[in-house]
Structure formats: structure tokens, C-alpha cells
Amino acid sequence: MKIKKVSKDLSKLSWEDFYAQPLDKKINYFEKEGRMFDCLFAQQLNPQNLNILFNLANKIRKVAKEKGGLDWLQTTLSHKRAMLYFVQPSTRTFVSFQSACYILGMKVSEIRSTSTSSELKGETPEDTVRTFSSYADMIIMRHFEEGMAEKSAWMLNKTRRPISIINGGSGKDQHPTQALLDLYTLYLSFQDKGGIDNKTIIMVGDLKRGRTVRSLSYLLKNYKNVKIIYSAPDYLKIGDDVKAFLKKHRVSFKESNELYKFLPEADAVYMTRIQDEYDINNESKNIDYSKYHLRKEHLKLMKKSAIIMHPLPRRQEIDVAVDDDARAMYWRQERNGMWIRTALIAYLFRIEEEILRY
Numbered sequence: 001m002k003i004k005k006v007s008k009d010l011s012k013l014s015w016e017d018f019y020a021q022p023l024d025k026k027i028n029y030f031e032k033e034g035r036m037f038d039c040l041f042a043q044q045l046n047p048q049n050l051n052i053l054f055n056l057a058n059k060i061r062k063v064a065k066e067k068g069g070l071d072w073l074q075t076t077l078s079h080k081r082a083m084l085y086f087v088q089p090s091t092r093t094f095v096s097f098q099s100a101c102y103i104l105g106m107k108v109s110e111i112r113s114t115s116t117s118s119e120l121k122g123e124t125p126e127d128t129v130r131t132f133s134s135y136a137d138m139i140i141m142r143h144f145e146e147g148m149a150e151k152s153a154w155m156l157n158k159t160r161r162p163i164s165i166i167n168g169g170s171g172k173d174q175h176p177t178q179a180l181l182d183l184y185t186l187y188l189s190f191q192d193k194g195g196i197d198n199k200t201i202i203m204v205g206d207l208k209r210g211r212t213v214r215s216l217s218y219l220l221k222n223y224k225n226v227k228i229i230y231s232a233p234d235y236l237k238i239g240d241d242v243k244a245f246l247k248k249h250r251v252s253f254k255e256s257n258e259l260y261k262f263l264p265e266a267d268a269v270y271m272t273r274i275q276d277e278y279d280i281n282n283e284s285k286n287i288d289y290s291k292y293h294l295r296k297e298h299l300k301l302m303k304k305s306a307i308i309m310h311p312l313p314r315r316q317e318i319d320v321a322v323d324d325d326a327r328a329m330y331w332r333q334e335r336n337g338m339w340i341r342t343a344l345i346a347y348l349f350r351i352e353e354e355i356l357r358y
């Protein structure tokens with residue numbers, strides 16, 4: 001097969017040719033002056049920008065505690081507007097981004113369904129996004145179509161008004177800011193226990209269609225000697241693309257459909273719900289998901305120092321009785337999301353030094 005030579009200027013490629021490029025070839029198309037400009041893929045996060053984001057989130061969280069500090073933070077981006085374009089259901093990601101914008105004083109507009117935008121009149125998502133860029137300085141988007149956030153950023157970067165795009169979930173593919181808040185939670189939980197290096201993380205449930213586990217897996221390559229155990233029913237196993245990535249980056253992983261056997265090894269247990277909205281033929285109905293549930297009686301199998309995570313929303317995979325256990329981290333994890341997303345927005349607008357100096 002003849003492989004098309006990548007021109008230095010990727011903007012000359014058609015969208016289809018651009019989309020087909022391997023990620024490491026095109027990642028700098030979403031950077032400006034060597035810094036991330038659009039946040040689309042977990043692979044854009046590296047030890048350098050992660051370190052800045054974690055420090056910044058810690059600082060913002062501290063400054064926002066006092067009225068004077070929060071009042072000041074709210075002046076830092078009071079001249080900027082954000083568009084929240086969320087055309088797939090969302091509670092946490094939407095509200096935490098909205099709150100993050102408020103913390104920095106940004107003005108926010110929202111569209112939450114294609115049925116209330118001109119897309120109902122036949123406007124393409126591309127023209128819709130281009131329209132947002134006439135009014136907003138940043139677009140935070142969740143879309144059911146894989147690649148839509150990337151396509152939007154690709155398109156806007158060619159216009160005379162490029163604005164940053166943050167991917168708040170792109171179909172079954174990626175959810176980089178969820179992975180970021182998951183990683184921030186791991187970082188906070190293990191900061192007095194040797195950090196994320198050398199930890200074992202068991203990821204449980206619908207690993208085939210859960211975008212959060214995919215993005216988090218990519219992020220873990222930034223740490224030394226992390227072990228991942230993927231525990232899923234056969235039909236919902238982690239994708240080969242993720243496995244190939246981990247092999248390439250020498251991240252150790254194994255797969256098992258026996259959750260309870262491997263629970264004692266885990267430093268973090270990352271639970272997920274079945275993603276049946278992506279069913280083609282009601283196939284989730286035939287899957288026995290009950291073996292991937294965490295109930296009170298399973299807690300004794302876990303290390304005392306381990307943490308339980310979940311991107312939420314949950315169904316039955318974590319019994320509410322587990323919430324009272326000190327190891328249940330998911331509600332704090334949710335709140336961590338607001339702080340790290342605030343840090344991400346501040347970073348994309350390049351005001352991190354101003355905040356860190358405060």
C-alpha cells in the first residue's frame with residue numbers, strides 16, 4: 001500500500017487524510033508555540049503539562065476558598081466567553097465545566113441538543129461550530145460522533161479566528177478531561193504513598209465502549225511501572241488499539257474476567273457502567289454484568305490503602321452501601337474535576353503564572 005507522504009503543513013490535507021494520520025504526527029497541529037492549544041486527546045498530556053495542571057489546580061482550589069481569592073480569580077478571564085456545546089447527555093462534565101468558567105469569571109453560553117440549534121434546520125455541525133467561534137473565545141464540546149471535536153479544531157485552526165476547543169467526550173473514543181480528573185485524583189490519593197509510579201489499577205466493566213478507561217489508559221504511560229488489570233465480560237474487553245499503545249509504551253497490563261480474584265492486588269479500583277446507549281442490537285441485555293459489581297462484602301478483599309473510583313453516573317455496579325467506606329473516592333473525584341478543569345482552562349488561556357504568583 002502506498003502511504004501518503006505527510007506534508008509539513010498538515011492544513012493542506014483534506015479532513016479525511018488528516019484524520020487518518022497517526023496521532024503523534026498531528027499532535028502539534030493542535031499546539032501553538034509548543035503548548036497545547038486544543039485539548040482533544042489524552043495523548044496530548046505529558047509530564048510537563050500535567051505537572052503544571054496539578055500545581056495550578058491545587059493553587060486554584062486554595063485561592064478559591066476565601067472570598068477575596070475567589071473574587072480575584074473571577075477577574076482573570078472576565079473578558080472571555082465560553083460556548084458549552086453538549087449534544088450528548090451530561091450532568092457532571094457540563095456542570096463542572098460551567099462552574100470552572102464561573103470560577104475564572106468567564107461568561108458562558110450553552111447548547112445542549114441538536115434539536116434546539118440550527119442543526120435542526122439542516123446546518124452542519126461544522127458550520128454550527130464555526131458560528132460559535134464568532135461569539136466565543138473557547139468551545140467546550142461533547143459530541144456523539146467520534147472525531148467531531150478534532151474536526152472542529154482542525155477546521156477552526158485554519159480560519160482567521162482559531163479558538164481553543166476542549167473535548168468533553170467524543171462518542172466511544174475519548175474523554176481526555178475525565179482522564180485528567182481521574183489522574184488528578186490518583187495523584188492526590190497517592191501523594192504520600194510514593195505517587196502514581198508502581199501502582200496497580202484495575203479497570204472494570206464496559207472497557208470496549210467506555211471512553212474514560214480508554215483515555216485514562218493512555219495517560220498512565222506518563223508513570224513508571226504502573227500495572228493495569230482490565231476486568232470485563234468477553235464482549236466488552238478493552239480495544240486492541242489501546243493494547244497496542246500500551247505495548248508500544250511498555251505499560252504492563254493483563255486481562256481477566258475474574259474481578260474478585262484480582263481485587264486484592266489493586267491500589268485503585270476503577271469501576272464503570274455498561275454503555276448500552278451504544279448497543280447496536282440490544283446486546284447488553286445478554287451480558288451478565290453482575291460479576292462486575294462491587295458490594296460491601298467485596299471490600300474486605302481490597303487493600304486498606306486502596307481507593308475506589310468511578311467516572312459516574314453509576315447504576316448497580318457500586319452498591320450505595322459502599323459509599324460509606326473510607327476508600328470510596330468517587331464523590332471527591334467528581335469535585336476534583338471542577339478544579340482540574342479550571343486549571344486546564346486557565347492553562348489554555350495562558351494565565352497559569354499569574355495565578356501561581358497570587
Ligand code: NCD
Nearest residue numbers: 092093169175273311312313
Ligand atoms: C462518563 C462519560 O460520559 O463518558 N461520564 C462522565 O463524563 N463522568 C461515563 C459514563 O457515562 O458512563
